[in-house]
Amino acid sequence: MINVNQTQEKRSKVFNANTVFYIFNAIFMIAFVIITLYPVLNTLAISFNDGTDAVRGGIHLLPRKFTLHNFAVVFRSQNMVQAAIVTVGRTVIGTLLALILNALLAYIVSRKDFLFKSELSLFWVITMYVNGGLIPVLLLYKNLHLLSTFWVYIIPGAVSAFNMLVMRTYMLGIPEELEESAKMDGAGYFTIFVKIISPLCKPVYATVALFVAVGHWNSWFDAMLYNRNKVEYTTLQYELMKLLSSAMQQSGTATGGGQSSTGNTVTPITIRSAATIATMAPIIMLYPFLQRYFVTGLTLGGVKG
Secondary structure: OHHHHHHHHHHHHHHHHHHHHHHHHHHHHHHHHHHHHHHHHHHHHHHOEOHHHHHOOOOOOOOOOEOOHHHHHHHOOOOHHHHHHHHHHHHHHHHHHHHHHHHHHHHHHHOOOOOOHHHHHHHHHHHOOOOOOHHHHHHHHHHOOOOOOHHHOOOOOOOOHHHHHHHHHHHHOOOHHHHHHHHHOOOOHHHHHHHHHHHHOHHHHHHHHHHHHHHHHHOOHHHHHHOOOOHHHOOHHHHHHHHHHHHHHOOOOOOOOEEOOOOOEEOHHHHHHHHHHHHHHHHHHHHHHHHHHHHHHHHHOOOOO
């Protein structure tokens, strides 16, 4: 009888401890979601709000004076269409080229019969921590005739040590028996890579693709540094940065903005919010399609070293 009571008491304590843990875990996760989503929703509300009214503050999750004029100003800005075309082009081409080159390189160094794979991996890791500096890189690009060209966005970052090592780590987890059986059937290395390795690497490919695509989409410093005087190679983020700087410089009134012919006022805070939402939207819409691959690739890619 005593043993039964002790067992029931232990189960009760375990149940109470688990209940407390689940409650605190639920509270923490709800708070984390609110903290994460609130800045985005607040920025969205300000982007749809009139500029003069937004300066008063007090806008949280819903716009107080709804308007689409902020987005109209952003999309009607000079060179914005050309910048969007260049940004989409560099994102698509740069992501595809990075996937192909990094995947091929990762496959080569992940093969057990490849000589010097450890030494090469160490060399690439060193490049992640050591950089030549801005001026040497600029001179190198100049000597390679990459300045004032579209390819300055693509070629320098096509191969990344980090992305390659992530892919290599994932490929090391693929059973070697698959490759050996394919070799027995007469398949070469390229056939094995295309028909066996690559289909199994979809999760890590999606992970790296998302990393690279976000990097290309959000990049603006390279456009300012290498293609400042080339309007045909300007990027979306660079144009939005110039738009925001111009709006802040021209703000001389209390509201910090200008009156439009329709009675809507544009201020730096509303322009900044509209530009932020406009640049976030494509990546946010892309992420749900890659989420299941992204989580799997990010987790399994770090199992082995």
